[in-house]
Amino acid sequence: MDVSWVTPSILAELRRPREYPAVSLVLPVHRALPEKAQDPIRLRNLVAQARKQADDDPEITHSRRADLQKQLDSAVEELEWEREQTSGEGLVLHVAPGEHHTWVLPQPVTEQVVFGTTFLTRNLVAAANMLEPYWALVLAEKPTRLWDGSPLWLHEVTEYGFPLSAQGPEGEAPLKGGVAVRPSEPRAAYRTERVQRFIRAVDDALGQALERRRRPVFLVGMQAHLRRMRELTRHRDALADPETDTEAAGYEKASAAALSEALRTAWERAHAKRVRTALDALDAARSEKRYAGSLEEAWSLVNQGRGRHLVVDESYHVAARVDGERVNVVTGDEGEIRPDARGTVVQDAVDELVERQLEHGGEVTFVPSGAVDGTGLALSLRY
Missing domain, CATH: 3.30.960.10 (eRF1 domain 1)
Structure with a gap:
């Protein structure tokens, strides 16, 4: 599955x-x-x-x-x-x-x-x-499209009013969301107001999606549309960092396959920031003496429910002998000892630690190999 x-x-x-x-x-x-x-x-x-x-x-x-x-x-x-x-x-x-x-x-x-x-x-x-799934908002006047994405899937959303198109300058046809055109106005002023109203209509539709599922939003589109969206949105806290924006035209007509390539870069930048944020938080916890830097130190603290954020090297796993709230890493020839039915020897004690952290409502982030000062894992504490 x-x-x-x-x-x-x-x-x-x-x-x-x-x-x-x-x-x-x-x-x-x-x-x-x-x-x-x-x-x-x-x-x-x-x-x-x-x-x-x-x-x-x-x-x-x-x-x-x-x-x-x-x-x-x-x-x-x-x-x-x-x-x-x-x-x-x-x-x-x-x-x-x-x-x-x-x-x-x-x-x-x-x-x-x-x-x-x-x-x-x-x-x-x-x-x-x-x-962690995301929304991708492809900004264009004909049309703006919303996508439901992750590194494994990308599907266009046809709810909440999407896809959403602005009307042409001819006539008085209203946009979805109540946006109307008034061609009698001076062209520049009309154009500015028209774009603003369209972006607000898009933002209202995006708000419905966020109300249903709160996720970071990646923006794709021409620079002018990206800038205006960031200026006018009422959902600024949901927008991913500007460094994840994809500045390009034409993606409103792109297939999921073509768009997913552009969004992969946005996701990778967001993921890198999440890793940096987790590691920076560890540095702050260390300076505040709310830090544990090894499996043995973290084990009892996690079991006491004191772990705030467990950061784990994605390739780190060790066997260990568990005795209540104490754990001892198994080294040398003992590493070949198999677990028994009593569970006193655990082949992957890091997995066990991750499970217990989640059971106590703590956060877990996996980071690239070697990122946690070579120790394999580190834990910031609630108190």
Whole structure:
């Protein structure tokens, strides 16, 4: 399933403790040859690894092992490789006796097999973090169009009065939203007022969309329209930074494919700013002594509900031994220790930390590898 379907309630259900084992298989997928042709083989190898681990684990009963293998087979059989490889860069299979779930992610992932008493969800959280949807407003007088977008989809919206067109200078035909033309006025004054009224009509329609779903708004259009929209809008706080504006004409007639290329740049700039903001907030928290800079430090603080914002290196994952509110990273040969049914050894303790942060209502942001001072993660505190 496309990760855009993930909701907080679905994440909560996936994080629900299960009878051991809950197995998570994570696989990078590719859009181009020759790697693309090898993805099904890599998945078969990953499934074989999971089967062997289940066969060798004395804590898994024969009946649960058989059910687990049946669910693994079903999950693989239901994959539509052509679709999965063209719509994402990562694949996650959640498999347990009696259930299986498949997720396609937009970001690269690290190949792994994880056994535990909950499913691995950090990749889904990271994807949701990346996939914050947006509105894209393509400003033009014939017409202005509204798009519902994210890195995974772009769909034109035909609600709230969109697409919205200004009328020509001939006649007295009113615009949607009550905008009327008056050709008897001096041309320059008429043109200025006409554009202003049209932008206000667009802004009213945009307000309806924002009332339904509050999202950042990316602007696309000629410089004059972009400037006037920013001057006149009543929804300035919803507009993305001016650095995300796409200054160009002609996109009012563009296809979703053509427009998505332009909006990818806008999204990347917005994403980079979100990362910078998260890292700057960590610096401020450090200076105010509201900061924890390692898994061991953050663990008990998150469990106490004191974590405000957890910032995680997207590639950081470690095994750890958990004892109540204490955690010790497993190193050396111990790194090969498998989790047991009691959950005392967790193969990905970072995933567990992310889950607990979300359960306590804290914020989580994933950032590029190495961005968190090489420590893997950091936490700003509420108090």
